[in-house]
Amino acid sequence: MTTHDPLASLDGARILLTGGAGLIGSRIHHRLRQVGAQVTVLDNFSAYDDSTFELLGVDRTSSEVVHGDVADEDLIRSLVGESDYVVHAAAYSTVAGCTTNPAIAFASNMAGTDIILRAVAETDSVRRFVFISSAQVYGNGTGGDQAQFFTEEMPTAPLNLYASAKEWGERHTRQLLTKTGTDYTIVRPFSVYGEGQVPKPDAYSWVIAQFSMYAALGQELPLINGGQAIRDRIHVDDAAEGICRAMVAEGASQQILNLGTGTATTVCEAAELVQGHFPQAVVTDAPRLGQDPLGGYASIERMSAALGWTPEISLGQGVARYIAWMNDTPRAIPEWLRKEKNRVSNWSAQESK
Numbered sequence: 001m002t003t004h005d006p007l008a009s010l011d012g013a014r015i016l017l018t019g020g021a022g023l024i025g026s027r028i029h030h031r032l033r034q035v036g037a038q039v040t041v042l043d044n045f046s047a048y049d050d051s052t053f054e055l056l057g058v059d060r061t062s063s064e065v066v067h068g069d070v071a072d073e074d075l076i077r078s079l080v081g082e083s084d085y086v087v088h089a090a091a092y093s094t095v096a097g098c099t100t101n102p103a104i105a106f107a108s109n110m111a112g113t114d115i116i117l118r119a120v121a122e123t124d125s126v127r128r129f130v131f132i133s134s135a136q137v138y139g140n141g142t143g144g145d146q147a148q149f150f151t152e153e154m155p156t157a158p159l160n161l162y163a164s165a166k167e168w169g170e171r172h173t174r175q176l177l178t179k180t181g182t183d184y185t186i187v188r189p190f191s192v193y194g195e196g197q198v199p200k201p202d203a204y205s206w207v208i209a210q211f212s213m214y215a216a217l218g219q220e221l222p223l224i225n226g227g228q229a230i231r232d233r234i235h236v237d238d239a240a241e242g243i244c245r246a247m248v249a250e251g252a253s254q255q256i257l258n259l260g261t262g263t264a265t266t267v268c269e270a271a272e273l274v275q276g277h278f279p280q281a282v283v284t285d286a287p288r289l290g291q292d293p294l295g296g297y298a299s300i301e302r303m304s305a306a307l308g309w310t311p312e313i314s315l316g317q318g319v320a321r322y323i324a325w326m327n328d329t330p331r332a333i334p335e336w337l338r339k340e341k342n343r344v345s346n347w348s349a350q351e352s353k
């Protein structure tokens with residue numbers, strides 16, 4: 001830790017980090033440890049298999065890790081009661097998963113959030129509650145066929161259960177904690193990618209991980225709707241840094257903050273960045289998956305003013321880091337992805353390195 005570390009005030013602070021074994025949570029945990037915070041990770045280890053948690057660097061046997069559920073009221077009350085800060089990152093975090101398994105979505109993303117918020121409202125030990133929402137709350141924004149520029153002032157328009165639960169979590173945070181005068185910050189990450197990310201079969205949007213793995217395996221990179229969809233892709237280390245700063249920045253108090261780069265990237269451009277590392281990789285047109293809105297990118301004015309910071313890792317650097325990690329960690333490529341049928345037959349994974 002340097003003396004100028006903006007998180008220095010967290011040295012010795014007791015922090016409850018729900019979902020701390022996941023992609024973003026594990027990076028938040030790592031960053032908080034650097035500044036000497038006393039972190040308790042609460043996770044039910046439902047998101048991945050053991051090997052993926054291992055790839056994320058999670059030590060399940062650590063005394064900092066509690067294997068439990070956010071919907072366990074007694075456990076939550078006792079953990080929150082011993083905390084100076086609570087970062088609530090646990091969620092059933094795939095959009096399609098929430099749609100097909102609504103009972104899990106309700107239990108984790110709504111009941112669990114309610115239980116944590118009530119526990120935070122009951123105690124006076126918590127200095128700030130940070131709720132990890134999602135850019136999904138914007139839905140299609142104002143619609144139309146232009147790329148959307150999402151500002152926090154825009155009305156929310158969730159299009160699925162995952163997004164509705166996040167929007168509800170935001171409102172519930174404001175309603176409960178305003179009553180008790182507990183400080184809070186709501187963060188809306190855009191599309192997070194980076195080392196350690198292992199695609200899930202039902203997460204279409206993780207194109208950096210998927211395209212890198214397809215390319216390494218000699219499979220085609222499918223461009224749905226010509227790859228014109230737009231996302232704001234933020235590296236997981238930047239996402240974790242932004243969330244940690246949201247815990248302490250004065251300007252983040254009682255704010256809703258986008259967490260993105262402010263840069264729009266098409267899926268086509270993401271594929272080109274991957275092709276820069278795998279020149280033989282070919283792209284192919286893929287059918288539209290139902291409604292496929294163009295998407296959009298973040299206004300980061302409010303975020304940068306509140307946090308005094310902007311993301312530092314460009315998409316080109318992030319893709320290079322992801323591919324270097326994947327090449328060093330071939331076991332990260334999941335079995336289901338290896339079995340996909342669109343393999344390009346005339347070049348091998350060996351040739352691509």
Ligand SMILES: NC(=O)c1ccc[n+]([C@@H]2O[C@H](COP(=O)([O-])OP(=O)(O)OC[C@H]3O[C@@H](n4cnc5c(N)ncnc54)[C@H](O)[C@@H]3O)[C@@H](O)[C@H]2O)c1
Binds near residue numbers: 018019024093188
């Ligand atoms: N990855 C993204 O692009 C992105 C974008 C916007 C918002 N978010 C949000 O950020 C947060 C972290 O996302 P992530 O990408 O790290 O997802 P992740 O799935 O990798 O991490 C979520 C963690 O929560 C845990 N979890 C799930 N249900 C739980 C429960 N009931 N009790 C305890 N633990 C539980 C999972 O096991 C997992 O370790 C989530 O709230 C997600 O909705 C993610």
